[in-house]
Amino acid sequence: MIFTQHHRLDLANKLVIFEASGHVDHVDKMEVVIKKAINLAHIHNLKGILLELTDLSVTYDNVMMMNVLVRMHDEDWLGTLRMARLVPTLGNVHGLIDDICQKFDLPIKNFETKSKAIAWLLYNYER
Numbered sequence: 001m002i003f004t005q006h007h008r009l010d011l012a013n014k015l016v017i018f019e020a021s022g023h024v025d026h027v028d029k030m031e032v033v034i035k036k037a038i039n040l041a042h043i044h045n046l047k048g049i050l051l052e053l054t055d056l057s058v059t060y061d062n063v064m065m066m067n068v069l070v071r072m073h074d075e076d077w078l079g080t081l082r083m084a085r086l087v088p089t090l091g092n093v094h095g096l097i098d099d100i101c102q103k104f105d106l107p108i109k110n111f112e113t114k115s116k117a118i119a120w121l122l123y124n125y126e127r
Contacts, residue, residue: 001057005033007040013122014046021055027064034068034077041081048121049083052114062096069097073104082107084117 003022010017018037024030037049072078085097087110101108109126111117119125 003029007037009040009044009046011044011046013048013118015048015050015118015121016040016044016046017050017052019052019055023057023059025059027060027068030058030060030065031068034072034083037083038077038081042079047081049081050086050114050117050121051083052086054086054088065097066100069100069104069106069108073106078107082109082121084108084121085110086114086117087112 001022003020003024005018005020007016007018009015016037018033020030020033033051037051040046041049083106085108089112095110097108098110100106109117109120111120116126
């Protein structure tokens with residue numbers, strides 16, 4: 001499967017929504033998606049990012065993603081932004097990323113439903 005990405009701005013809710021699908025075999029592709037989403041959110045003065053990853057297959061080493069998250073923390077890429085990751089199931093890969101984000105106090109959370117992700121982004125509501 002070819003890796004594709006699309007984004008749209010939800011200016012009413014102050015969100016950037018990225019949809020990624022296909023296969024990612026190297027962390028650099030995901031880093032580009034994350035940086036592009038963050039830049040768009042900052043440029044348009046948005047408050048949140050929704051990464052829709054439900055149709056994405058990831059085969060890169062999780063350690064490499066951990067390095068990206070550490071840089072994200074150390075260089076304060078997000079500032080006041082929050083990022084919700086819509087994932088198919090909270091399995092090993094996504095659970096590990098969630099654990100790392102909590103450890104580094106990054107405002108990034110995994111969700112299995114779009115409604116819960118948006119509720120957290122807009123209202124800091126979790127159930």
